[in-house]
Amino acid sequence: MPDTQKQIVTVGVTGASGAILAQKTLLLLEEDPCVARVHLVVTEAGQRLLTEELGITSGDLKQLPSRILGHPVAKIDVLPNKDVGAAIASGSYAVDSMVVVPCSMGTLGAIANGISDDLIARAADVMLKEGRKLVLCVRDTPVNRVHLENMLRAQQAGAVIMPAILAFYHQPKTIDDLVTQYVCRVLAQINLPQGKMHRWTGTPASKKAEA
Ligand SMILES: Cc1cc2nc3c(=O)[nH]c(=O)nc-3n(C[C@H](O)[C@H](O)[C@H](O)COP(=O)(O)O)c2cc1C
Numbered sequence: 001m002p003d004t005q006k007q008i009v010t011v012g013v014t015g016a017s018g019a020i021l022a023q024k025t026l027l028l029l030e031e032d033p034c035v036a037r038v039h040l041v042v043t044e045a046g047q048r049l050l051t052e053e054l055g056i057t058s059g060d061l062k063q064l065p066s067r068i069l070g071h072p073v074a075k076i077d078v079l080p081n082k083d084v085g086a087a088i089a090s091g092s093y094a095v096d097s098m099v100v101v102p103c104s105m106g107t108l109g110a111i112a113n114g115i116s117d118d119l120i121a122r123a124a125d126v127m128l129k130e131g132r133k134l135v136l137c138v139r140d141t142p143v144n145r146v147h148l149e150n151m152l153r154a155q156q157a158g159a160v161i162m163p164a165i166l167a168f169y170h171q172p173k174t175i176d177d178l179v180t181q182y183v184c185r186v187l188a189q190i191n192l193p194q195g196k197m198h199r200w201t202g203t204p205a206s207k208k209a210e211a
Contacts, residue, residue, distance in 0.1 A: 006036035007192065010088050010098040010127075012120035015045020016139040018102035018164045019053040020175070022046075023068050024183040025101050030075055032192055038076040039088050039095070040065055041120050045104065081119045088123040097133035097190035098123060101183075102164050105140050105147050111159070112150035128157045135189050139164040160189050170198035 009029055013022040029038045042050070042064065050056040056067050065076035079086045087093040100107060100120065107120060111134075116122035127134040136159050138151060151161045162185070166178040184197035202210070 001033060003036055006034055007096040007190075008037045008039070008094060009035060009190065009192075010039045010041065010095050010123050012098065012100040012103070012107070012123065013040070013042040013046040013050070014100060014102060014104040014107045014120065015043055015049050016102035016104040016164075017049065017053065018137070018139050019046075019049045019056075020179055021101050021137060021164060021183060022050075023054060024176075024179045025099060025186065026065065026073075026076060027069055028183060028187060028194060028196075029192070030069060030073055032187075032194075034192055035075060039086075039123075040076050040078045041081050041088075041123065042078070043081050043104075043107065043118065043120060045106075049102075079119060083119055084116070084122050086119055086123075089119060089126065091126050091130045095123070095127070095132065097135070098127045099135045099137065099186055099190060100124065101135075101137040101186065102139045103136045105138070105143075105150070108136060108138050108147070108150050108154060111136065112153040112157070124159075128159065131158065133190050134159045135162050135186055136160065137162050137164050137186060162186055162189065169200060 029035050047058050061078055064078050065073045088095055110121040111124045116125045124134055155161050166182050170181055172178045184194040187194055
């Protein structure tokens, strides 16, 4: 595939539980031949969650992608969340899609209300204003009215709200099976379908009835 047809994707990682979802997303994007570049932005709380949940220590920010994946990376670069002047903060820079995974209720609130005071919120704001794909993998439970209203607001502005809710219909045996299926569904939303994704084709009983 020529480089010009490959996608540029922004991944935001915030301080909601589910750092493993961010790790899997970055791994699949790094391996996907349809992806040219991944811009990674991690909030301060996101870095804390990477440490708490995956034991990934903070250190030289540039090395963070390879620490998350456990091996050198070719496509992922990391941008400081304070750098609201980065390329992805402008609609003139052609990012194809953005995923915030996991997305805290705090960052959801900022995006839903147009508060672009860090790079993740600004980059998301740009996706919405340019009519580009933005997927928010929100996570908290239970949710309060503010969370629900912010989800509705963001959805009405064009975002896809994709709560980090794992599925069981594909008979998962491991945590990796659960995580992979969820992340594949997220990547399908941004036009990067994965061969690993389980596709439901009906139960044997319903197939029989259709025949
Ligand atoms: C261990 C841990 C787990 C957390 N889990 C969640 C969560 O699932 N959802 C959420 O909205 N916030 C969660 N938080 C709180 C956020 O990290 C906090 O609100 C933070 O300010 C979010 O900032 P950010 O959106 O800039 O990352 C958690 C915090 C910690 C320390």
